[in-house]
Ligand SMILES: Nc1ncnc2c1ncn2[C@@H]1O[C@H](COP(=O)(O)OP(=O)(O)O)[C@@H](O)[C@H]1O
């Protein structure tokens with residue numbers, strides 16, 4: 307399988323000190339796959355993406371994107387890359403259509419019809435309104451649409467559905483799937499387990515700048531599924547609910563401890579959600 | 594090609610932003626000030642009011658002496674208004690001053706009061722000694738008072754005065770050229786500050802606006818270079834400064850200036866200043882943070898104005914402040930026989946310096962894209 311992105315021992319510190327926002331991160335993304343960074347806010351997801359697209363300077367580590375070593379970024383590389391930002395950034399003084407018309411001229415490759423993209427993200431009818439007058443969600447959709455304009459081979463999506471209402475988020479997910487079916491490699495970041503679960507071929511759990519695990523959601527659930535135990539028990543007279551993994555994170559020991567020392571009300575095994583797996587692996591929630 | 598697209602987009606954007614119109618309006622206001630507020634030729638000759646309280650014979654001798662110094666050797670009858678009354682006077686215009694010979698002490702006193710100018714009452718006492726009485730205004734320096742006293746004690750100090758007078762250095766602002774009138778004299782100042790220095794602020798304003806919208810990041814992930822983006826900004830700003838400079842210059846100066854040199858110099862000095870603005874903005878997140886640095890730059894850039902209006906004060910360090918060179922260059926450009934080699938050398942220097950700063954600014958911007 308061809309590798310579209312290769313990252314080895316990547317570190318980044320905003321203040322050039324020992325306080326790493328990205329700490330010894332290594333991973334690879336194969337051609338045609340949807341790869342997700344799942345982690346709470348502040349985990350280092352955007353920082354990693356920004357290094358990969360050259361918005362942040364590479365400090366330490368090896369990074370290859372679409373065959374280009376990003377130590378020496380070439381403009382040509384961006385013909386193959388699309389980037390949708392977490393915070394929308396469009397020209398407020400230009401209309402939605404003008405924004406895309408201008409942006410397409412900044413590439414050397416065949417670009418897509420702006421109107422086609424505007425229709426895809428459901429902004430048709432609004433294309434001649436100044437982007438400055440768009441709502442937050444509309445701006446976000448325009449930023450998202452813009453990132454597809456050069457038919458990217460690698461598509462970076464930083465929190466693609468965050469802050470969108472569910473119907474629009476579903477629309478965005480569909481577009482990501484469609485584009486991926488056409489062969490586009492996707493690297494997305496999210497703190498939403500549903501996105502990771504529904505879209506990603508593989509996810510990396512990231513917390514405090516470190517990757518804790520990389521696997522496919524399916525395999526993770528198989529591995530952790532059935533092996534999660536929900537227990538209701540009395541502690542100091544009060545009914546307490548808790549989940550224990552029998553696979554990772556010392557869950558087994560805690561479960562034994564509870565059974566030995568407390569009165570159990572109910573106890574079932576169940577299929578774990580990605581978030582529960584995340585918690586049991588990293589000891590941290592997603593928010 | 595991408596550079597052209599960026600440039601034309603910046604042009605469209607700036608036509609939608611009000612900074613562009615502020616600049617235009619500023620230029621028009623400056624022009625109106627030049628045309629309607631600044632008199633074309635300010636009367637710089639000093640006026641002297643004298644009342645000769647002397648015997649007829651002496652008065653006539655004095656008048657005859659004055660007449661010999663008069664430019665056209667004709668005595669003009671003039672009327673001087675002061676304190677609501679009109680006084681008759683004989684006006685002699687010498688090379689240095691206009692001398693009004695008054696008919697009465699009352700006239701002298703009234704004028705001294707209302708015009709706030711020193712006046713002289715000359716009379717003879719019983720011993721036929723000539724007495725000069727000066728009506729000063731209170732703001733004269735001790736030096737001047739001493740000088741007057743020494744002056745009237747000629748026998749004692751004549752040599753000293755003469756020697757001193759001969760040693761006063763006189764520097765001419767316009768060597769071998771025709772002097773500008775006041776209106777023309779202000780043009781280099783307006784061009785320097787409207788054209789070149791405004792660029793510094795306008796480009797900062799544009800960049801910070803884009804920074805707040807996150808535009809530069811979006812630009813950075815295209816196959817176009819960040820320097821295209823920066824250069825298009827400079828291009829638009831230079832174009833604006835050419836337009837506004839013409840608005841100010843053409844109506845006042847007509848065809849006299851060397852317009853080719855003007856355009857060249859506006860482009861190179863504008864490039865320099867705008868690059869400087871870019872470099873400055875690369876260190877700050879928003880316009881408020883950058884105020885301190887901007888303020889210091891302004892203070893330094895304003896300094897050469899002092900030397901422009903007071904040529905006797907021009908220490909060497911002022912001459913290397915860019916705005917000094919701009920003032921001088923604009924002066925040469927609008928003069929009849931302006932020194933074009935100076936302008937060319939200055940243009941070259943600004944182009945080279947500007948390029949260095951631009952490269953540095955570009956480097957800084959690439960490093961701080963995610964800010
Ligand atoms: N420009 C910046 N300067 C300093 N620290 C930053 C900057 N951007 C992010 N950080 C810090 O780096 C860490 C990772 O942030 P980020 O990559 O944005 O996380 P995520 O995208 O996963 O929410 C956080 O602790 C954040 O506070």
Ligand SMILES: [Mg+2]
Nearest residue numbers: 351352353392
């Ligand atoms: Mg983020």
